[in-house]
Amino acid sequence: MIANKLTDLAVIRTNLAPDSGALCYILIENTVGGLPMPRMPKKTKQISFMQVMKNQKTFIHILVSFIFVCLAIMLASILFLYNQFSKAAMNEIGSHTQKLLDEQSINYAAKMSSLLDYIQKAVHNEEVLGYALARDNDPFLNYQAWRKLKELKDNQPIIDSIVMQNYYTGNIVDSKVGIYGRSEYPDQQLLTALDQEQGFRGQRLYIRRADYYRSSLRYETDYLSFVSYFQGQASALVVNIDIKALKEYFTHERLLASSNLYILDREQRVVYSPDPAQFQQPYQLMRNNTGNRWYKDQQQMVVYSPFSFFTAPGWTIVQTLPLDSVLHNLYKLRTLTYWFFSIILAVTLFAVWKVSRRIYRPIKNLIEEAVHLHPSDDAIASSADLAVLSQVLRSQKQQISKFQNKLVKSTKQGKEIFIRDLLHRPTHYSASSAAALFKEYELAVSINQLVILVFRMDNYDKFAKQFRYSDQRLIYFAICNVAQELISEVAPVETVDMKSGHIVAICEARGGMEDDFPAIARSVQNKCAELIKISLTAAVSLPVDNPNDLSSEYMQVLELTNERFKGGTGKCWVKGDGIAATESEYSYPEERERQLLSELKLGHQKQVEHHLEKFIEAILPFSYSEIRLSLLKLLLNLSKTAEQLNLALDHSSLGSLKRMEQMLDLLETKEQLIEWLHLTLGGILEQLQLQSVAAGQNQLIALIRQVVQEHLYDPNLSTKMIADELKYSSTYIRQLFKDFSGQSLSEYITDLRLNEVKRRLTETKQSIEDIVQETGFSAVNSFYTIFKRHMGTTPSQYRRQWENDSGKELP
Structure with a gap:
């Protein structure tokens, strides 16, 4: 078995300088089936830790990339989860707060409606009504009225005062300050408002600020004033409610103590707020009529709840909640979440470091093999990881390129x-x-x-x-x-x-x-x-x-x-043999072109062909480039003339300058050019002829319709009569009208006569026989057949149906 040699590069700490932290490379050659044999390089090279890191840039890139991706994913996850949870929590808080506020607004509307019922009963009280109608200024009656008003006021703690104005005696009875004459009464603003509404009957609501002096003391109070005018009289009963008392209606144990309440009228002006200076001022955060909204710039939530009562429709209750008080627990949860994700991040970074080392190991082995294959190349051996592979591949690519170039050449x-x-x-x-x-x-x-x-x-x-x-x-x-x-x-x-x-x-x-x-x-x-x-x-x-x-x-x-x-x-x-240059300078034959286009507009074919031959003869002495330039100019002017005559251009030739040049490229000889020009001009002349024929036919159709209108009620009106009058054959007139209008001439005449018959049937009481005779029909029997075929009914039934549908009688 042939042993496969593998080369590993081990990094060990040198024994020569154990305290210096230096490293050295030792190549260990492993032989399959045998013991590892160290192969020492000729010279041991000591390198620092920074040099090792520099030579392992790929590992650093992989590690940094993994860390960056993990950080980005975890950061995005934290922000997304926190944002979604915060939105959900804030929406839930807003919805819950809005629900509580809606319940309170319904309760408040019910209480206000009950108060209005109480005021309505007070208006109809016999003693109050009797005093309002009294015309005598009796001190005892004034006192009795004051006692009654005070009694009515004490029965409703929310009422600040009840004021009675007797228009006849001029006395003002106030349950709070007593009995005054009109001129001595402290709250003159109220009297002015009552005078402006003099003659009004019913109830009014005033939102006002009472500012007056009594016994050298200044009084300033914001009121809701319910004014009831007695029916048929000028006297009025005024019930003043201190706006500060309105907040008591909204006291609820489930509402945050740090929240603020605002009451707005239908014009979105402040009726009640924690700050009296805002009274009757436009509410700045009013963007919705209902629902809830977060205002990041104000760091608060605003909840809107609409409510209405009898004399005050379209009011709104607004509750504001500071962000810190609402999200206090959420901030704690966010801190815990950050700690939790920090721990996960530390574990993830450790895992990334381990995975990066496993991914980099095959790359490291490949680099060591490349260094082993080029032991004599010091530049490659000293380079950083992937730079080694890059230089090896670049060297091989250069060699391949040389071989390819040599092969191609x-x-x-x-x-x-x-x-x-x-x-x-x-x-x-x-x-x-x-x-x-x-x-x-x-x-x-x-x-x-x-x-x-x-x-x-x-x-x-x-x-x-x-x-x-x-x-x-x-x-x-x-x-x-x-x-x-x-x-x-x-x-x-x-x-x-x-x-x-x-x-x-x-x-x-x-x-x-x-x-x-x-x-x-x-x-x-x-x-x-x-x-x-x-x-x-x-x-x-x-x-x-x-x-x-x-x-x-x-x-x-x-x-x-x-x-x-x-x-x-x-x-x-x-070149230079047998080709003589033109003796005269190039000049475009404009006169020939003008004559050609003039005859073309008139539709004279023979004259057009004659002037075309003269134009070609005039440009042939020039060079080919000058001939081509002249032809392009002629074609452009020919295209403009065709557009002026409203003719459809041949898109393969005269559609654009590019098509003209392409067409001239295909015309290799003057014979081909002349043939193509004859075809092009012939097509234009044919379109002109068709236009002329169409214009004549349109004029003839108009004459036919004119004759029909003039003789519509003549029983002898027919196609032959029209043809004789216009000096044409009946067959030509009949076919032309059919092709032009899509219906025969006799059908056209019948339709016009039937339209006149229908008009007379629905606008006059004229008998059907008279109508038939006056509208050109030759016989009554044939008329009935024609009418029923077109209308689906008889003339008498048509007339009765029109009378029933319109509901009118004929004049």
Whole structure:
């Protein structure tokens, strides 16, 4: 059995310096089936504790990550649980407090209603009523009234005083202060309020502050004043309740002693509060009419409870509870929770430390193996844990990359990529670096006297539609092989498929043979036409001595193939040979365009075709780029004209500038362009003709309806009569109206006559026979049949049904 060697790295304390705390590495080599044999390094290296920690960064990262995750989870759990529990507890406290307050408000409303009943009985008391109606100022009667009011007041401890105003005698009887004349009575504010309501009958409630002097002493009291006006009289009975006494109605052993009560009226003004200065002031924390709410900024809970009684609807009782008194026990629970989670956290951290060591052990063993595999690499051995693996993997990746690059450069694919980059992008190689690259990619040509041949596919649109993409690539591959075989017989050559409808051949012109390449290009064209049945347009460049100029030369030769637009497909063009520049400068034929668009708007087809030919003749002397620019401008103006005429545009050509450019790319020759322009203009002219026909038909329909309206009540009205009057055949009139409206002309006439019959049946008492004769029906019997078929009933039944439904009689 072959023994598998495993290497462990043990960290032990050195015996040389036991007090220094230094550590040293000893490699122990274990052999399966044998005893562990120590293998001492050549030199024992002492390292400090910080160095060990630095070399074990991964372990530290794992440990810190676990601790951070545990802390985050536990902290989030504590906050979530405490928040949820606090919300639940506060909601429960609020609901319980609100329930108690609702019970107290119901009790208070009942007591207030009982008090109002008591006041109502006092108003109807014979003695009180008798005094209110007394017109004599009798001191004895005044005294009797005062005694009665005091008796009524003593029966209800919550009542502060009862005041009787006798309007006839002007006396004021007050159960608290005695009998006064109107001018001597201390509480003049009350008298003013009573005067303002003079003539009112019933009960009123006043919330007021009485501020007056009596015997040189100032009295200030907040009152609820219930005023009862005697029916039919101007006298009034006033019952004053000291607002401070209202709190006694809410004294309850289950309410917190530290809470405060507020009573608010329907305008949310304070009627009662612990602070008298807030009387009749708007309550600042009033945001709800009912329920409870926590105000964190105020550190208190506010509970709302609505209540109402006879003369005071929409009042609210508010109780505020300080946060400290409500959550006192919750704070204790929170402290205990913190201690509990702290203990759990300590246990968790210990478990995390143990788990981290178990997770890190395989990583540590892998690092030791990497150090053992590279014993001579001191940089790797001194690095920190995962950095060792990273450097090893990086070194291996660099080696693999070198092998891959060498493999790619030695293949045909790498060569083609290099040639495409050389033609597409400008380069700045020196002569030596260019020669080195040509040699590295094993190109058959040198860097001097290079000639570019471009072979461009003719009728590319048809070719792309006829063959699948995979078949297209095979055809281009065949063209490259044909060119490679023919050209290599006379000169070194490299061919490449440019993946955009053409191939390129880069040739080396040796010994002044640059004049032979046009003939070579034509032989490639002929061979492809013979073997592959493909037509190619070729272009030949001038010799290039610098590889950095290949990109610009390639673009010029590729543009040269566009000369097939004027000269036709299947030809070979040579740069600088047989292509003369235009003698005059480029100028757009605006007059030709104007004449073309003018005749197009008029719908004159022959004139449009004539001006189109003149326009093409005017732009042909220019270069292809100038011709293309002129055509784009013409198409844009043609599109605007079509929009002005409200014509539907052909979305494959005139929909946008991008579609126009794509269409021009497909039109390789002037013949194809002229054919497409004729089709496009023909479509526009056809739409104009259809618009003209539709307009004439609309006018004829209007005339038909006009004739029908003029002769609607003529029994002889028919399709023939209308056709004779309008000078058209009956068949044409009948079919046109049917196609336009969806119903026959006779049905249209019948509907109009029936509408008039129905109007007369429901608006006049005219006999049915008279209506039939006056509305154009030829016979009564046929009318009945038509009416019943359309309405489902007879005319007389229709008239009776209308009278029954409307409830009206005919005039």
